[in-house]
Amino acid sequence: MRAAVISRQGTPVAPNVQVVDLPEPKPGPGQVLVRTEGSALNQLDLWVGRGLPNLDTTWPFTGGCDGCGTVEAVGTGVESSWVGQRVVLNAAVPVPAPPVPDVTPAGVDLRLIGEHDPGTHAEKFVAPAANVLDIGAADPVEAAAFALVHLTAWRMLVTRAQLQAGQSVLITGIGGGVALALLGICRHLGCTTLVTSRHQWKLDKAIELGADYAVLDRGEDFSREVRGLTGRRGVDVCADSIGKAVHLPCVKSLARGGTFVTCGATTGSDAVTDLTRMFWNQLTFVGSTMGDMDEFRQVISLLGCGALRPVIDKVFDASDAADAYARLESGDQFGKVAIRW
Template sequence: MKAAAIHQQGTPVAQNVRVVRDWPDPVPGPNDVLVRTEAAAMNHLDLWVGRGLPGFDFTYPRISGSDASGIVEAVGADVDTSWIGQRIVLNAAVPQPEPIRPDVAPAPPDIRMIGEHDPGCQAEYFTAPARNVLAIGDVDPVDGAAFALGHLTAWRMLHTRARLQPGMTILITGIGGGVALARLNIARHFGCEIIVTSRHQWKLDRARELGAHHAVLDDGEDWSKVVRGLTG
């Protein structure tokens, strides 16, 4: 198969670092699915993997990519064959029974990230545990790939950690990035009062179109005073 591989450590969008090359076809394990990639999105994690991360001994070349959708082409021996032919979106966070780094105390359960610890999805095919894919039917695969890790990250921030509840007021600074827009979508779903900030008026205008109630321009003044005025 062909893969967009990070050839050497550096910024992975540079031509001499990320290259399209031949790569061995992945083989699903007993609990995995084999997915033919329809769409794969870029994530800031791809930059970190390309540049290298403290505490991680990355080897190159490697395939990054944690956001993807595609069609299940084959399954492992212990996976229901009804998955074959279904369009899925990937959840790249794979829970682990044991810590990846015993010297660090993460909040349990520890995880391995497809595209970081394990080969990613920026290739013609990728594998993932069956528990880490979700059938999305006739959803546009590009929309599915764009939704994946950004919205899962935002969901963990707002729902799992912050325990967001209907009627709360939420401040989203720097609206415009993928996770920020995902937070806006989730807050709107919960019926929250949404305040956004940005240094760019066009991003604020778009955020209002997407459901933000208040848009504060960061023009170098103390925008926090405006936010305090909005929240009483």
């Protein structure tokens, strides 16, 4: 089968991406074999290619944690009725912790398809049957582009930040997949949205998509502008994945009792914060990553009924996978970069 592999670790990643022939994977116990129809890229694909700390990647490696396709075969313990169904993947596989005497189990650990195990950028991939959902006649490329970013955004806003309809939300770095998913969910919930970007053209596109206010990030403290747009009140929730470069302005943009929720730190994790503002204004800081299958069902149902749709920047043919990586790596995309298989 054809697969888009990263041949070796390095920066930039795109020159190391090659389309090669690999043996077809076999579904193990509890797994399904999926013939890929669409896959989509995430920042994680670049982080894997650059090398992640404490992760011993064997090169070449097949990335991809977003995929959609048709089940061709099943492993032992899986109902044969899965065969022929079009499914979409939740790449976050829970890893149960072994019980230890006198130790209370911690939170659920995750193993990610496309990071720890071979991913979806191939003509076929395997995954636990428990991690796929039947999506019927949905467009496979659109479903692949929708899955992980909307799951991540849904967990950030609904589960972790406990966003309520009609509240105000600041979304940083509009144009990325997660940021645009956050915008779509906020609009679905009737929230007032403020978005930031370093590029005016991305802000203009976000306004076309329904963002209420746009704030140009000039590399300075934008909190005063956010407060000016909210009657000096600030926002109820700030949803961020940028990290260090914008953390303090985000905190200063929150209203009393507001919530800062983060799913990433692309500009660095060693941010300067304001603890005085945090305790005096009774702010809540929460972390969030991906989501479980209950959350996946919730957000996929909104794709199925047409309430939410992904913003897709460009769809590449599988033979041009290196160009897809280059597009994402350039930072010039607005929306998801996808591959049709």
